[in-house]
Amino acid sequence: MIYLLDTANLEQIKRAFNLYPMEGVTTNPTIISKQKGSFINILKEIRSIIGENKMLHAQAISTTCEEIVKEAEYLNGILGENFYIKVPVIPEGIKAMKALKKKGIKITATAVFTAQQALIAANAGADFVAPYVNRIDNISGNGVDVVGQIVELFANGNVNTKILAASFKNAQQVNEVALLGAESVTVNAEIMDKLIDHPLTTWSVDQFVKDFESVYGEGAVAYNAK
Ligand code: E4P
Helix, strand or coil: CEEEEECCCHHHHHHHHHHCCEEEEECCHHHHHCCCCCHHHHHHHHHHHHCCCCEEEEECCCCCHHHHHHHHHHHHHHHCCCEEEEEECCHHHHHHHHHHHHHCCEEEEEEECCHHHHHHHHHHCCCEEEEEHHHHHCCCCCHHHHHHHHHHHHHHCCCCCEEEEECCCCHHHHHHHHHHCCCEEEECHHHHHHHHCCHHHHHHHHHHHHHHHHHHCCCCCCCCCC
């Protein structure tokens, strides 16, 4: 399973891409609206930070097929080969996915809350489907179960569309969708840190340094320890 970062915050993107094996960035209109500056410039800056080879997913704002396709063509022309237009799974969005597929523009079906929405989007040509795990949990559903259903439906039907699980509140939700076979997740910077953090790892590293220095002196490391 691969990791993407769900943010438009440039500092967070720089830090995460520097530290972790990130494969891309996802944004949505809400995420973009939290940043200052022009919409297209923010996306261009993200592209220049992550490079041409990583995925960049940004959402169309329009709600009619014709306008969604226009937005997608505009963004696709500017943001490079690894650009994915996020299209919500409303009826006009599904229609737009069919049109975008024919034009060779990569698609991420977004605002997915049921397995049937995911399957219809896949049939319409989506490359990824993005189920919103925590938003489902928040209405007393089970987001992880929905991801499991999508995994099952796609496997049963030999569907090539991949799952980009989204909307997480904690590391456990991420681990659960990973175990079910989601190919990718998009998480915010805080959750990305939490996925690697463990108090016993921190304690163990501190202890290793302390024990080594007790024999080889303060600041000793592999290349200067005598
Ligand atoms: C996914 O495509 C969305 O951008 C995002 O993950 C939604 O997350 P939220 O429910 O935390 O806003």
